[in-house]
Amino acid sequence: GGIITQTPKFLIGQEGQKLTLKCQQNFNHDTMYWYRQDSGKGLRLIYYSITENDLQKGDLSEGYDASREKKSSFSLTVTSAQKNEMAVFLCASSIDWSAETLYFGSGTRLTVL
Amino acid sequence: QQQVRQSPQSLTVWEGETAILNCSYENSAFDYFPWYQQFPGEGPALLISILSVSDKKEDGRFTIFFNKREKKLSLHIADSQPGDSATYFCAARVLATGGNNKLTFGQGTVLSVIP
Numbered sequence: 001g002g003i004i005t006q007t008p009k010f011l012i013g014q015e016g017q018k019l020t021l022k023c024q025q026n027f028n029h030d031t032m033y034w035y036r037q038d039s040g041k042g043l044r045l046i047y048y049s050i051t052e053n054d055l056q057k058g059d060l061s062e063g064y065d066a067s068r069e070k071k072s073s074f075s076l077t078v079t080s081a082q083k084n085e086m087a088v089f090l091c092a093s094s095i096d097w098s099a100e101t102l103y104f105g106s107g108t109r110l111t112v113l
Numbered sequence: 114q115q116q117v118r119q120s121p122q123s124l125t126v127w128e129g130e131t132a133i134l135n136c137s138y139e140n141s142a143f144d145y146f147p148w149y150q151q152f153p154g155e156g157p158a159l160l161i162s163i164l165s166v167s168d169k170k171e172d173g174r175f176t177i178f179f180n181k182r183e184k185k186l187s188l189h190i191a192d193s194q195p196g197d198s199a200t201y202f203c204a205a206r207v208l209a210t211g212g213n214n215k216l217t218f219g220q221g222t223v224l225s226v227i228p
Contacts, residue, residue, distance in 0.1 A: 040122070042202060042220040058215065090156050099206055099214040100145065104156025
């Protein structure tokens with residue numbers, strides 16, 4: 001088995017601030033994802049990385065940057081926090097690009113004051 | 114535009130009843146449909162999945178019924194238990210070459226099972 005660790009669990013920022021969320025996995029999976037979860041809107045893909053050194057934009061990438069530092073870690077940066085940016089950010093990994101099974105972390109809850 | 118739609122938004126059933134969660138989609142190229150279960154404070158976890166070549170998939174109390182012609186599927190939870198109370202997400206994938214696969218999620222159904 002393995003685990004996805006997201007830090008921090010709670011993140012409070014100021015409007016306009018640059019904020020970074022971190023994700024580590026010990027599954028030795030190739031592919032990692034960042035999703036945003038808003039109440040009533042499901043999960044929307046922000047960025048994903050098929051393998052180390054790869055970076056792909058999802059449907060919601062505007063306002064975010066991502067970095068795959070090594071195979072086990074994937075970071076997400078909110079480039080300028082907005083007042084309506086209150087959501088849960090979920091990191092996930094899958095064994096490969098087929099996306100058959102995603103393993104999720106428990107999320108980072110972002111609140112912008 | 115929401116490519117994967119779920120209904121109802123919330124559902125309450127009594128313990129022992131069968132809960133039916135619905136999902137519809139627009140993209141005919143979707144080939145794989147997983148359902149994820151999420152408890153409060155946790156990330157979603159894969160519950161059961163089906164490929165578009167099948168019309169039914171069972172795993173214990175959980176059954177997916179799939180209608181490719183109508184682009185609809187449903188998750189049936191038989192003998193519902195209070196521990197089944199969670200949010201359920203229907204998702205869909207287009208199997209693309211070149212590693213560009215990604216899951217598209219519906220907006221979720223919140224299930225409450227009353228003892």
